[in-house]
Every structure is written in structure tokens, then in C-alpha cells.
Amino acid sequence: MANSTTNNKNKAGAKPDVATLLGVVVAVSGIIGGLILEKGKIADITQPTAAFIVLGGTFGAVLVSMPMSVVMGAVKRLQNVLFEKSQGAEVLINEIIDYAAKARKNGLVSLEQDADVIPDRFMRKAITLAVDGTDILEIRKMLELEIELVEQRADAEANVFESAGGFAPTIGIIGAVMGLIQVMKDLGNLEAVGHGIAVAFVATIYGVGLANIFLLPFATKIKCRAQHELQMKELIVEGVVGIVEGLNPKLIRSKLEAYVEASQGKAQTAKGGAMKTSAKPVEA
16 A cells, blocks of 8 residues: 555656746736836836846845855755645655554564655655664654754745845845946936936836845745645654554544644744745835
């Protein structure tokens, strides 16, 4: 039974995150739509120079403030924003119960072959520790330490996008001031001055838009994904500990389902706090 569940898990890959893609499309469309309704043109806010200043300046500021390893990790973490894993808590609980039933019937050693082919590294490590006869307290200690490290790494990588979201509007202002400096050189031509001022403020739009449509929402989404990942890992810890203790699979299922309900309640509370702090709009 464990093998069939594992195979099903292999088939369940990542799929595009519709909410992220839809959110970006709606936000960008709203801005462009408002511009058009005001009888503006897309060309009015298309300034490669402003984009170069904002993107280059923001990326450079992030490199100065963050270690390169954390920045690269944050770039890789973007896949958690654009894609979501289809596996949920129910699938994971079923997999754990399959292992529990097999261990209760044939002993923990019977899970040794399953451990070698488990695709999830954390689950594989947990089952391997159980099969090797590791003490329950030691199993919990080792796995919880790894969970803590995963949480710290996710927070650090989310902070990269939060920092970038703080830098971008300021860099946009720098770009606007640079444009105004160029405009002031030709005050004799009032028509050119008006056009130049309008162009200069495009950098501010890019900075504020980049921060509030992409960077800060990305940071919040990364934290939400990380919270879900941590809950799944904690579920594995509780399940494997139950297997080692020799609990009835039905009791393990009840325990894990209750744990999921409690974790979801805590996640909603934590999410509300995160939305108030890390995702607040940045103004120029």
C-alpha cells in the first residue's frame, strides 16, 4: 500500500499558481486600464532608461545588504511563488497511515525498502531514523532541528524580496530626480520642460509598482508557502513518532487530522499578522 501511495505522490507535481498569475495580470491591467481611461498612452510610461535605473539600482542595493547565497536562494524560491504543489495534508496523512499499517503488521524493519524510494527527502530521513531504531526523543529532536533551519532559511529568503520592496521606490525617486536635473538644463523650452518632467516621474511609477505589485506580494507568498511546508514536515514528525510508538493507524490518523485543524487555525492568525506587517504598501 505504501508503494502505491508513493507512486501517486510522484505523479502529483507542481502546477502554476493561478492566484499569483491572475493577481499580477489584474494589477497590471488595472494600472494600464486607468491610464487609457485618462486618455494616456502606454508609450507614456514606457521608458527603458527608468526601468534600467530602478531594476539595476534595486538589485544592486539587495546585493549590498544580503549575502549572495541568500539572494540566490531567494531567486530559486521564486518557483514557490509561481507554482504550487498539488499534494495536500490528506494525501500526506494517507501515506503515513499506509506506512503505519505496514509497520504494525510486519514490524518497522519492513519499511526499510520503502525508505529507499520515498521521493520526499524529509519523509525519507524520518522513516530511515525509525527503521534504524533511533530513540523517539532523538528522532523528534533531529527532525525539529531541521524544521527550524528550513524556517530560518525561508524567512531569510523572503526578507530579500521585502528589502527589495523597500529599496525600489527610493531608487525610483532617484531616477525621477536625475530626470529633473536633465530637464532643468533646458528651462527656455517650456514645452520640452513639461514633457521632460512627465518622463522623469516614470521612474517613480516603476519603483512603487515593482515594490507593491511584485516584490512585497512575492515575500508574503513565500512566507505562506513556507508555513504550509513546515506544517507538512511537522505532520511527518508526529506521524513517524506515532509509528515508532506502535500506535494504531486509526489513532494516528485521528491525531494527525486534529493536528492539521489546529495548525490551520494558527496559520490563519499568523497570516493576518504577516499581512499587516510585511505586505503593507510602500509609498514614494
